[in-house]
Amino acid sequence: MANGISLEELQLAARNHGMPLEALRFDVTPIGLHYLLTHYDIPVVDPSSWRLEVDGEVARPLALTLGELRARPARELAVTMECAGNGRVHVEPHVVSQPWLLEAVGTARWRGTPLAALLEEAGMGDDAAEVLFTGLDRGVEGEEEQSYARSVPLAEALRADVLLAYEVNGVPLPPQHGFPLRLLVPGWYGMTSVKWLSRITVLTSPFDGYQQRHSYRLRQEEDEMGTPLSRIQVRALMAPPGIPEFLTRARVVQAGPVELEGRAWSGEAEVAGVGVSIDGGVSWAEAELGPAALGRWAWRRWSFAWDARPGAYEVCCRARDEHGNVQALEPSWNLGGYANNAVQRVPVTVTA
Amino acid sequence: MANGISLEELQLAARNHGMPLEALRFDVTPIGLHYLLTHYDIPVVDPSSWRLEVDGEVARPLALTLGELRARPARELAVTMECAGNGRVHVEPHVVSQPWLLEAVGTARWRGTPLAALLEEAGMGDDAAEVLFTGLDRGVEGEEEQSYARSVPLAEALRADVLLAYEVNGVPLPPQHGFPLRLLVPGWYGMTSVKWLSRITVLTSPFDGYQQRHSYRLRQEEDEMGTPLSRIQVRALMAPPGIPEFLTRARVVQAGPVELEGRAWSGEAEVAGVGVSIDGGVSWAEAELGPAALGRWAWRRWSFAWDARPGAYEVCCRARDEHGNVQALEPSWNLGGYANNAVQRVPVTVTA
Numbered sequence: 209m210a211n212g213i214s215l216e217e218l219q220l221a222a223r224n225h226g227m228p229l230e231a232l233r234f235d236v237t238p239i240g241l242h243y244l245l246t247h248y249d250i251p252v253v254d255p256s257s258w259r260l261e262v263d264g265e266v267a268r269p270l271a272l273t274l275g276e277l278r279a280r281p282a283r284e285l286a287v288t289m290e291c292a293g294n295g296r297v298h299v300e301p302h303v304v305s306q307p308w309l310l311e312a313v314g315t316a317r318w319r320g321t322p323l324a325a326l327l328e329e330a331g332m333g334d335d336a337a338e339v340l341f342t343g344l345d346r347g348v349e350g351e352e353e354q355s356y357a358r359s360v361p362l363a364e365a366l367r368a369d370v371l372l373a374y375e376v377n378g379v380p381l382p383p384q385h386g387f388p389l390r391l392l393v394p395g396w397y398g399m400t401s402v403k404w405l406s407r408i409t410v411l412t413s414p415f416d417g418y419q420q421r422h423s424y425r426l427r428q429e430e431d432e433m434g435t436p437l438s439r440i441q442v443r444a445l446m447a448p449p450g451i452p453e454f455l456t457r458a459r460v461v462q463a464g465p466v467e468l469e470g471r472a473w474s475g476e477a478e479v480a481g482v483g484v485s486i487d488g489g490v491s492w493a494e495a496e497l498g499p500a501a502l503g504r505w506a507w508r509r510w511s512f513a514w515d516a517r518p519g520a521y522e523v524c525c526r527a528r529d530e531h532g533n534v535q536a537l538e539p540s541w542n543l544g545g546y547a548n549n550a551v552q553r554v555p556v557t558v559t560a
Numbered sequence: 561m562a563n564g565i566s567l568e569e570l571q572l573a574a575r576n577h578g579m580p581l582e583a584l585r586f587d588v589t590p591i592g593l594h595y596l597l598t599h600y601d602i603p604v605v606d607p608s609s610w611r612l613e614v615d616g617e618v619a620r621p622l623a624l625t626l627g628e629l630r631a632r633p634a635r636e637l638a639v640t641m642e643c644a645g646n647g648r649v650h651v652e653p654h655v656v657s658q659p660w661l662l663e664a665v666g667t668a669r670w671r672g673t674p675l676a677a678l679l680e681e682a683g684m685g686d687d688a689a690e691v692l693f694t695g696l697d698r699g700v701e702g703e704e705e706q707s708y709a710r711s712v713p714l715a716e717a718l719r720a721d722v723l724l725a726y727e728v729n730g731v732p733l734p735p736q737h738g739f740p741l742r743l744l745v746p747g748w749y750g751m752t753s754v755k756w757l758s759r760i761t762v763l764t765s766p767f768d769g770y771q772q773r774h775s776y777r778l779r780q781e782e783d784e785m786g787t788p789l790s791r792i793q794v795r796a797l798m799a800p801p802g803i804p805e806f807l808t809r810a811r812v813v814q815a816g817p818v819e820l821e822g823r824a825w826s827g828e829a830e831v832a833g834v835g836v837s838i839d840g841g842v843s844w845a846e847a848e849l850g851p852a853a854l855g856r857w858a859w860r861r862w863s864f865a866w867d868a869r870p871g872a873y874e875v876c877c878r879a880r881d882e883h884g885n886v887q888a889l890e891p892s893w894n895l896g897g898y899a900n901n902a903v904q905r906v907p908v909t910v911t912a
Contacts, residue, residue: 212564212565212566212567213564213565213566213567213569213570214564214565215564215565215649216807216808216809217565218565218570218573218649218659218661219661219808219809220807220809221570221573221574222573222578222659222660222661222663223578223580223581223663225577225592226574226575228575228598228601228602228736229575230601230602230604231602231735233604234604234735238734238735238736239591239592239734240577240591240592240594240596240734240736240737241602241734241735241736242592244592246580247806248803248804248806249580249582249800249803249804250580250582250583250593252582252585252586297567297570304807305807307570307574308574309570309571309574311574311575346803347803347804347805347806348803348804348805348806348810348812349805349806349807353803353812382590382591382592382593383583383586383590383593384580384590384592384593385592448601451600451601451698451699451700451705452600452601452699452700453699453700453701454599454600454699454700454701455568455572455656455657455701456568456571457568457571457572458700460700460705
């Protein structure tokens with residue numbers, strides 16, 4: 209970041225949308241404020257000719273219309289989704305890719321039909337090991353022309369809360385969220401929830417396509433296999449207090465009682481608590497953690513009553529989960545700049 | 561741009577949303593793909609306590625609820641809105657502000673009540689010269705703490721197509737588009753259409769607030785008055801053909817017949833035509849211009865049948881309007897990097 213962001217990275221930042229952090233004040237993120245990461249182009253899909261194909265290691269391959277999918281048993285889930293690259297700009301040395309600061313997150317109500325029952329109907333074979341999901345979005349990456357495709361291990365794919373979603377926040381999926389159908393794997397980073405879904409393929413051995421083999425792995429060096437990314441790491445974010453300066457986004461707060469607020473989530477386990485610091489992480493106090501009102505897979509609100517006195521502060525928040533995971537104070541580096549859940553730091557000037 | 565984009569500019573790019581250019585394929589931009597420029601923070605507004613105040617040079621000041629505004633005569637208009645800073649990154653030397661490439665545009669159907677009748681009801685005085693619109697969004701800019709506020713000359717404010725809009729694309733305004741109410745001045749750059757509207761004030765002399773006096777003026781030097789920005793300059797954009805490379809966005813097209821397509825608009829006058837070049841602007845051919853199907857204030861589709869042979873191309877499009885305005889081939893500089901409507905240039909590799 210010392211030398212700035214390149215034109216190529218800016219092109220990505222201009223088309224992939226972050227959630228402005230003041231939108232942490234909404235329980236459910238309004239459509240248009242949820243983060244968006246589109247690897248290639250958003251396809252224009254004609255729903256009348258679109259079909260979902262189910263094939264591979266199945267006794268009865270299927271080709272389903274949108275109407276047939278909508279007629280199946282339905283479930284609605286509130287889910288916090290986060291990009292595996294959220295926080296990438298804060299790692300050093302700089303990693304060139306979509307330059308996310310901290311805005312690659314959002315929570316929506318997704319409605320769809322459970323995947324497991326569909327796989328059962330298709331007669332999944334005993335040799336099944338993974339389920340592959342292929343989208344209609346097509347492009348070039350790592351010098352390979354490809355449709356975006358990711359697999360999910362069988363045990364995860366069969367979870368009751370894994371959905372084939374056709375609605376978000378009560379309306380049909382808009383194009384940018386995967387119209388007419390997307391996968392939804394709650395608790396996993398967003399790359400798993402394949403959009404513009406066209407094909408589900410039951411595999412007997414691990415998928416080794418580009419997005420599985422090369423992208424979305426925690427690695428220190430190009431030639432190591434590394435660890436695949438899966439569950440969302442624990443994180444709290446705050447809605448920056450006070451008002452911003454337009455260009456710098458520096459925050460100005462008027463002295464007096466201030467309610468700091470934000471959201472916390474973890475794909476690994478329930479959120480256990482959130483700490484707040486006003487001195488850059490030297491000392492911490494416990495925030496009030498709201499109820500899991502939206503269910504296991506959505507963020508929880510937190511708040512903290514701050515008696516703000518004039519001066520300069522660095523306000524931070526740090527979540528921990530029931531598995532003992534806690535956010536680091538400083539970012540750690542990996543080749544892809546993934547899963548950097550180091551604490552958010554917001555410089556604030558309190559004026560009399 | 562030689563030294564890249566700073567962290568401060570990236571912060572703006574991450575929170576202000578561009579319309580990915582493949583969305584030029586939609587007649588009306590889906591919610592969530594329309595461009596967004598938010599000077600400060602998106603406010604959270606409680607519609608039950610919100611009121612629109614109408615004051616200043618009026619005989620009968622008003623305070624209207626959202627219900628009262630919705631009960632008034634309504635009109636729906638399709639409008640192409642563009643940020644005055646669209647194209648800023650392409651001007652040299654580099655101008656530091658929201659770093660727009662070409663994505664700061666969108667077309668939506670806005671529904672609301674005409675402003676003129678409301679001003680008449682309030683009993684606007686004969687001395688009225690301008691109408692000032694103040695939003696609920698608050699921040700610091702040019703070292704002045706301010707609510708976002710812009711004025712419109714009386715003759716423009718009284719146009720029959722100037723609306724106080726409460727719906728977009730058939731739904732209540734989402735927070736990011738100005739809930740519960742925004743101004744809509746068709747044909748003018750987006751800064752005019754004040755969001756989160758709280759107050760309309762009839763003025764007898766020109767408004768000299770920060771956004772009028774300092775921002776949004778065409779100037780070559782800090783100490784000149786310059787010219788205020790108003791109408792959207794003529795522009796055509798194309799949906800980049802073929803498929804993209806993830807990081808560089810470089811386009812790859814398969815040889816054969818390709819339909820180039822895009823949209824063209826002008827706030828000054830009707831679009832008269834669109835030229836297409838595949839050799840970087842050396843030679844031009846005329847595109848087919850679609851009908852003004854969405855009315856005077858929305859973009860028109862254009863298309864061009866290209867028989868793509870293997871090789872490297874720079875594909876360009878250039879619109880002109882009925883007032884004789886035509887896009888320049890190269891950007892020209894001004895202090896704010898405003899109104900740069902130079903032609904779009906898309907490098908394309910055609911493969912056999």
